[in-house]
Amino acid sequence: MSTYPWAVGYIDDGDRPKVVTSRFHLEDSYTLERFLATGGYEGLKSALGRPPTAVHDDVKAATVLGRGGAGFPAGTKWGLTPQGVWPRYLVVNGDESEPGTYKDRLLMERDPHQLIEGCLIAAYAAGLSQCFLYIRGEMALAQERVATALNEAYAAGYVGKNILGTDFSIDIVMHWGAGAYVVGEETALIESLEGNRGEPRLKPPFFPAAVGLYGRPTIVNNVETLANLPWLMVNGPAAYTAIGTATSPGTRMVAVSGHVNRPGVYEIINGTTTFRDLIYGDEFCQGIRDGNELKAFVPGGGSAPWFIPEQLDLPFEGKLIGAAGSMLGSGAIIVMDHTTDIPAAALTLTRFYAQESCGQCTPCREGGTWLERVLHRVVEGLGTHADLDQMFEIGESICPGTFPHAASTELGLAAAPFPYKMTTICFVGPSAYAPVHSALTLFRSEFEAKIVERKRIPVSAETVGAH
């Protein structure tokens, strides 16, 4: 059995190590009883038996990369808090909403205690005195599961005052949002948690670790990142780094969606699994639907520049993907087969980012909206050739200079590496441009075909409303 009706989307075919999905095959994995019967809170006990600095050192040694998008090592992030400034807070980013991404919701619904245990380990190691677990507003079941798990954990003495009889004490407060993609950006998340509009904060400071919630040092970690910690505490950093590669150790949860035979959420080995494995492998998606040809794929969530079949053999390794012109982001792969209308597909993403712009920065608010409008008229067959150049021009105002893109032998294009320059506070603006830029750079002829096909509209000489 490789799929489970209670974990819709999750597929555990093949014999790979499971760091965060080890309980997904159990129907009652979200209960405290089952959690305790399957090694639950053992990682916490192991951590509490050692000084906080030793626990922090383990996380640094394991190079636990952030799973939210930027891929920044958690152990390093925890170390960025200014010396001697208290209190410090932990904020958990459970506002998963990047197009294509489906993993944190499963982790919260299927194994909420694992996440709570991860929060406790992080708070213990980094000296964080209160934890706010921010769950996306639309995730009703995840909120119910986490609330129930917290109630159970408090009653059993795993959360709250003097945890397991030690002097480690912390409250974990569940917080829930109300629908806003940009709140997934960590400083916007903090604004939202303070009760404000979810507008990202000016940088610097670049990390909330310096100035965060209520102006205090704050660690913001992704759900999956924290869910890694219990396993790490039990098995140690050597076992963790034995999975994957030196620069990308451990596993990652990825969601593959779109035109594949078996779309699903898989826990894969980090650093070595290639896109070809994922899209064509028997353990994974088993090829493109109806035996169709692969046309393009988004490798790391809707914000990521697109890849074409030429990039299939790249492994899931951040630096290599960056050099190839894109990013791994939040572990979301969206696959397009040869029947895909590329300009229309790009429009669905650009519309998303234009819609989700918080409106703070002009290049994003205006640029994203104009990109959507211009692209929309091109898709409708009402565009002009000038519109195509206009879209690059608008993009330049959001991201001046070279925008990352994939290599294409057919087009004689060398890869333009990540990252890009930006005129906006956060990544929403550039994200509106990424699909347009990729689609126009790699598939310009498809846009031109829509313009050539444009129908002339006969003009009537009759005066409208004359009668």
Next chain:
Amino acid sequence: MSRLTEANVIVAKEIIGRYPKARSATIPLLHLSQQQNGYVTNEAMVHIAELVGATSAQILGSATFYEMFKFEPVGKYLLNICGTMSCALMGAEDLIRHAEQKLGVRVGGTSADGMVTLERAECQAACTEAPCLQANYRFRYRMTPEALDTFIDDLVAGRLDGEIPPHGTVARVRQHIPAERGVGVFAPDAVESAPLWVSTAAATTEAPK
């Protein structure tokens, strides 16, 4: 009367009590008011402003940022059909058109019987199960036009009442921190030293030197 009821004020105060600053409870309290009234009323925002120590304009400013808050009545069920990329690639547009015909409204409208408000939603984190939708934030996966017809019929007939609460209720379980177990909150400015477990560990490791 659309200020929070006495019972909900008790809930609101429990929520506020979990944050070092009351303003942080704004979004949860807006949800609470929407659960009570089906949408966020002006009176509720004035009441929330009083409870968290903000102006009503500040609460309105925050509330209007978030898509889940509605400022006029909607149907008993909010039907959010995802139209972002993975769902679009798998036929979301056809599904949205079909829903419009079935309900007799355009996206954004409420069916004549007042039961269903149709919206085009953005990515709902179920991309492998495209096209997907949520009714009052409860998922349906890999939808087809036929399955959608059955689903809407079941919703309107009340056959899904056990699973899907009326609009306004999101999670049906609330967190409760027992007084004897909770650490409690402190004003951020009132804390100047490291938490006990950090200072104790530091003292223990430094002592032998």
